[in-house]
Amino acid sequence: MARVIELPRTEYEKTLLGISGDQWGIYEDTFIPIEDAWLSSIGKGGASEQEAADIAAAESAHTIAPLEQAKYQEAFAGGVAPDSGAFIALASDIASRKAGATSDAMLSAVNRDRLDYLDEALTASQYGRGMGSEAVTGLGTSAVRSILADRESRQLDEFNRAASDATRRSVYGAAGTVAGVGLGYGLSEHGGGAWDTMKDVGEVVVQHARGRGGTITSW
Amino acid sequence: MGSGKGKTYTYNPDYTAQNAYAEQMRKAWARYTDKYLPVVSKLVEEVGPHPEELDAAVRTSDLKFDQAAKDTMNTLGMYGVQLSPIQREALLTKLNADKTLGAVRSRTLQRRIIGDRNTELRRALVGEGAGVRDLSTQALMEAARAEQERNATGYSIAAAKTARSQAKAQGRMQLIGQGIGTAATVAALA
Numbered sequence: 365m366a367r368v369i370e371l372p373r374t375e376y377e378k379t380l381l382g383i384s385g386d387q388w389g390i391y392e393d394t395f396i397p398i399e400d401a402w403l404s405s406i407g408k409g410g411a412s413e414q415e416a417a418d419i420a421a422a423e424s425a426h427t428i429a430p431l432e433q434a435k436y437q438e439a440f441a442g443g444v445a446p447d448s449g450a451f452i453a454l455a456s457d458i459a460s461r462k463a464g465a466t467s468d469a470m471l472s473a474v475n476r477d478r479l480d481y482l483d484e485a486l487t488a489s490q491y492g493r494g495m496g497s498e499a500v501t502g503l504g505t506s507a508v509r510s511i512l513a514d515r516e517s518r519q520l521d522e523f524n525r526a527a528s529d530a531t532r533r534s535v536y537g538a539a540g541t542v543a544g545v546g547l548g549y550g551l552s553e554h555g556g557g558a559w560d561t562m563k564d565v566g567e568v569v570v571q572h573a574r575g576r577g578g579t580i581t582s583w
Numbered sequence: 584m585g586s587g588k589g590k591t592y593t594y595n596p597d598y599t600a601q602n603a604y605a606e607q608m609r610k611a612w613a614r615y616t617d618k619y620l621p622v623v624s625k626l627v628e629e630v631g632p633h634p635e636e637l638d639a640a641v642r643t644s645d646l647k648f649d650q651a652a653k654d655t656m657n658t659l660g661m662y663g664v665q666l667s668p669i670q671r672e673a674l675l676t677k678l679n680a681d682k683t684l685g686a687v688r689s690r691t692l693q694r695r696i697i698g699d700r701n702t703e704l705r706r707a708l709v710g711e712g713a714g715v716r717d718l719s720t721q722a723l724m725e726a727a728r729a730e731q732e733r734n735a736t737g738y739s740i741a742a743a744k745t746a747r748s749q750a751k752a753q754g755r756m757q758l759i760g761q762g763i764g765t766a767a768t769v770a771a772l773a
């Protein structure tokens with residue numbers, strides 16, 4: 365039965381995990397709804413454009429009205445009679461200019477609104493891409509970490525098995541030596557032909573050892 | 584006296600932080616794809632000639648010129664001007680001509696605005712596209728990095744298994760040799 369090493373989490377780790385959990389909770393509970401509201405507000409057309417056009421029309425009318433009035437007064441002061449052709453021409457000219465200016469102002473407001481939408485959508489897109497990039501890096505790091513964790517676990521497993529094997533071999537080695545002594549002794553007593561053969565082999569071994577170091581113990 | 588077997592130790596790893604991190608990253612990716620990618624898709628759809636905007640520009644202009652015609656009649660009425668049929672026809676002809684010119688002007692202006700906007704948008708979208716391409720490359724790079732680590736794991740485990748197996752075989756041979764050698768030595772010395 366393997367013994368298990370326990371390494372408790374350090375206080376710093378606990379603090380960091382706590383901070384991470386708290387901040388993520390705040391992000392999910394508080395800021396994601398804001399983000400969602402912002403994202404759903406990013407749209408083209410509809411009430412926003414109509415509102416912009418209406419405001420522009422009102423502002424245009426407000427700006428033009430005194431100018432229009434001044435033009436008529438200027439004409440009357442210059443002796444233009446209300447029933448004259450000059451007056452009719454002036455009235456139609458002012459009306460057309462007013463229509464053109466108001467129409468331009470409305471279109472300009474609508475186009476500004478559309479550009480605002482595009483700017484906002486591009487900002488959102490860039491923000492989202494940052495988030496996507498962060499996620500890809502994070503997932504990549506997680507993938508590598510999971511592989512390293514698997515490797516460490518397998519390596520420890522292999523190491524433990526190799527160490528157990530080495531121990532077992534040592535035990536078998538000792539047993540083999542004892543068995544060898546027993547076998548040698550047994551053959552010397554009852555071995556016959558086998559004994560002679562074994563003795564010859566043993567002589568070679570002993571002579572070889574003596575030749576190298578003079579004594580068996582030096583072998 | 585110690586055991587002949589020796590002890591084996593294992594470690595129970597703690598992956599709380601790593602798992603939480605991976606989960607957070609999964610959520611971030613899901614949020615990007617669910618909430619932000621549709622915004623990009625809509626931006627892509629924005630590029631185009633937008634005939635509806637041209638029609639709307641003409642409608643606005645027509646509306647304002649019709650309003651202008653009414654205003655003119657009101658102004659003249661306010662000053663007690665009674666138009667003769669010829670004056671009336673001339674005035675209406677002029678107002679209609681102004682209306683037509685106004686419509687043409689609005690349509691042309693809007694077309695140019697759409698053209699400029701499309702150019703700007705395309706430029707911005709090229710940047711967005713590069714960003715999307717970067718994400719793909721980045722993901723592939725991370726996958727390659729993970730794959731490399733997985734392969735390294737495979738190699739190192741294979742090497743460890745080979746070493747263990749070879750050591751086992753060597754041990755067996757050594758054991759046989761040792762047994763025979765010992766027996767022979769004992770026999771020679773007997």
